[in-house]
Amino acid sequence: xxxxxVDVKNLRELTGVGMMxxxxxxxxxxxxxxxxxxxxxxxxxxxxxxxxxxxxAEGVALAVVINGVGVIVEVNAETDFVAKxxxxxxxxxGVAQAVAQSRPSDVEALLAAEYPGAGKTVQEQLQEMxxxxxxxxxxxxxxxxxxxxxxxxVHAGGKIGVIVNLAVDGISNDDAIVELGKDLAMQVAxxxxxxxxxxxxxxxxxxxxxxxxxxxxxxxxxxxxxxxxKSLQIAQKKVDGRIAKFYEEICLLSQPFVKENKIxxxxxxxxxxxxxxxxxxxxxxxxxxxxxxxEKKQEDFAAEIAKLTESx
Numbered sequence: 001x002x003x004x005x006v007d008v009k010n011l012r013e014l015t016g017v018g019m020m021x022x023x024x025x026x027x028x029x030x031x032x033x034x035x036x037x038x039x040x041x042x043x044x045x046x047x048x049x050x051x052x053x054x055x056x057a058e059g060v061a062l063a064v065v066i067n068g069v070g071v072i073v074e075v076n077a078e079t080d081f082v083a084k085x086x087x088x089x090x091x092x093x094g095v096a097q098a099v100a101q102s103r104p105s106d107v108e109a110l111l112a113a114e115y116p117g118a119g120k121t122v123q124e125q126l127q128e129m130x131x132x133x134x135x136x137x138x139x140x141x142x143x144x145x146x147x148x149x150x151x152x153x154v155h156a157g158g159k160i161g162v163i164v165n166l167a168v169d170g171i172s173n174d175d176a177i178v179e180l181g182k183d184l185a186m187q188v189a190x191x192x193x194x195x196x197x198x199x200x201x202x203x204x205x206x207x208x209x210x211x212x213x214x215x216x217x218x219x220x221x222x223x224x225x226x227x228x229x230k231s232l233q234i235a236q237k238k239v240d241g242r243i244a245k246f247y248e249e250i251c252l253l254s255q256p257f258v259k260e261n262k263i264x265x266x267x268x269x270x271x272x273x274x275x276x277x278x279x280x281x282x283x284x285x286x287x288x289x290x291x292x293x294x295e296k297k298q299e300d301f302a303a304e305i306a307k308l309t310e311s312x
Contacts, residue, residue, distance in 0.1 A: 003031035011036055018123050054136040055295070058083045060092050061161030061288035063152035063185075066100035070150025072163045073099060073142040074288045078135040083158065083290075088137075091129050092158075098122050099142050107139060143286040151181025155189045162188045164285045170278030180272050180280070186258070187265060188287050193252040196282065197266075201250065206243065213242040252285060 003026045011022040011033060017040055029035035059076035060083055075092045077083050094116050098104075102113035111123040118125050122139065130137050145165045153162045162185040168177055187193075195201050217235035226234065247254045253266035260268065266282075273280040 003027075007031065007033065018127065020121065020124065021127070054078055056136045056138045057291040057294040059137075059140075059290045060089065060158035061154070061290045062092050062096055062158060063154055063161040063163040063286075063288075064093070064096050065150050065152055066097055069100040069103075070145035070152065070163050070165060071096045071099045071142065072152070072161050072286050072288055074140045074161070074290060076138045076140050076291065076294070077133070082133055082135050085133065087129070088133060089158075091125065091137075094118075094125070095122060095139055095142075099144055103144060103146065104142075107141065110142060111139060141288065145284065148283055149177060149181070151178060151185055153182060153185030153189060155186075159290055160189045161288045162186075162285065164188065165283045167281040167283050168278065171273070171276045171280070173276055176272070176276055177280070180269065183257075183259060184252070184265065184269075184282065184285070187255065188252060188285050190258060191252075191255055192287065193250055193255060193285075195251045196284065197253050198247045198251050201247070206246075209246050210239055210243060213239045213246075217242075253282060 007026060008019060008022045011017075011026060012019055017025075021040065022036070025036035025039045026033075028039050056076035056078050058078060058080045059074065061072070061074045063070075063072040065071070073092065073096050075088075075095055077088060082088055095110070097116045098113050099110060101116065102110070104110040104113050111121065111126070113122055114120075115122045115125040120128070126137060126139060143163065145163065147165075147167075149166045149168055151164045151166065153164075154160070155162070164181050164184045166177065166181060171177060214235055217238040218231055220238075221231035221234055248256065248264075253264065253269070255265050257263055257265045257268040263271075269280055269282060
């Protein structure tokens with residue numbers, strides 16, 4: 001029995017299993033949808049899909065350099081126990097290698113890319129890992145740096161991953177560059193900057209912060225009993241200083257350098273470049289913290305017990 005692309009699409013909607021596996025199932029079952037569903041269940045693929053609805057907020061953020069290509073990935077699991085599993089860690093490393101080799105444009109392209117040494121796509125290997133490990137897993141995000149010098153840093157066994165990218169010219173001391181990169185990556189891990197320089201911050205975000213700080217400054221001045229005109233004048237001066245402080249909090253190169261907080265990160269980088277007789281530019285960085293932004297399911301054990309009681 002022949003089948004069409006529409007049949008593959010319909011089977012995918014019925015089972016939630018990937019397109020390639022649905023096509024294979026229909027091929028093996030001569031286009032019979034019911035038999036194809038049974039085939040998927042027998043292979044355990046449909047069972048893997050059932051786990052896909054469960055929240056995966058644990059996992060690993062891995063930063064690594066592979067053949068000169070800087071890669072950072074976050075792969076999630078349901079429990080911290082699985083996140084420490086050797087098979088899971090190896091899978092994450094394989095995903096990072098797939099990124100370095102295929103250089104995909106987004107997660108969808110990554111899932112369709114070849115998983116190293118398996119003869120499968122990343123998506124197919126992911127489904128197999130779900131079956132082996134018994135938890136929902138998800139390849140959440142990645143970043144890739146193909147130029148410059150990338151320095152990776154992983155904190156607390158994968159709780160935080162950071163990669164810093166540098167453009168270096170006229171410097172042959174690789175050890176010094178790596179040391180600088182590690183210091184910067186640790187700074188990013190600890191201080192959580194969201195931008196590289198103040199120019200990267202959107203005007204909308206600055207306007208909103210300025211409005212907040214102006215309101216706070218006016219309230220402070222009113223509490224001191226200052227006249228409205230003088231209160232506004234003083235408040236506006238306060239806001240300028242507080243916006244500068246705001247930049248210090250959110251912009252990496254404006255932050256006080258954690259190892260010598262009397263100078264900024266930008267000035268420290270310049271000092272190192274001068275000492276080494278060349279130029280160093282921090283071009284970009286990426287910081288991933290596992291599970292950030294994912295709403296974890298809150299278990300209500302009392303409710304669970306009540307349900308069990310009611311069912312008896």
